[in-house]
Amino acid sequence: MMIKTQIQIINKLGLHARPSSKLAELCGQYSSNIWILKDDNKISAKNMMDILMLAVPHKSKITILAEGNDEKEATNQIKKLIKSRFGEEE
């Protein structure tokens, strides 16, 4: 089984360095394989530099794919982190 979720990046600066670091660190805590899909790219969500290379701007949508024993928990926490704007101001 695999969970596929589309989510919008709502923090003003997009997936810049600090959010990418936070997202990769969070994903690294799970045993599931987790990917991010953006346009024609599919990268590991556990690698900060790969996330940065997507150059995801504010308001764009990404797709999260999670597959593994803790895929549900991982997906929930990823959604929570993105919806929190990575702790950045509105």
Next chain:
Amino acid sequence: MVGILLVTHGDIGLALYNSAIHILGKEPNNIDYISINSNIDINSYEKTIQEKLNSLDTGKGVLVMSDIYGATPTNILKKLIYPKKYEVITGINLPMLMQALTSRALALDDLIKICLKYGKENIFDVNNDDKNTNTNN
């Protein structure tokens, strides 16, 4: 965890180190830096670097990053290379350092490969980047 030592001209290593802390939001473990100053006797650095290497090595080795191949910091380091224990790569940039700091669980040889890969792949001509959506020109 592989140790990381930055050996650079002036305070390049310090600046990169501080930038990495800013991005990570916390101070990483087991990393240090040495600023090479041409006004100081070059020979004195060998001992300092060796001491830092010994201190950073927790059994997994130390990855040393310097800036320019052929220049003094790298030339000093060449004498201190100890295969599988203390290894040196040059051309340090922030992507390379960030990759190292977020891949600390890797073995030294794998860490070297991934740092070189990401250090090189993050050099772009942004003017011709197909992700550049600026249509003002």
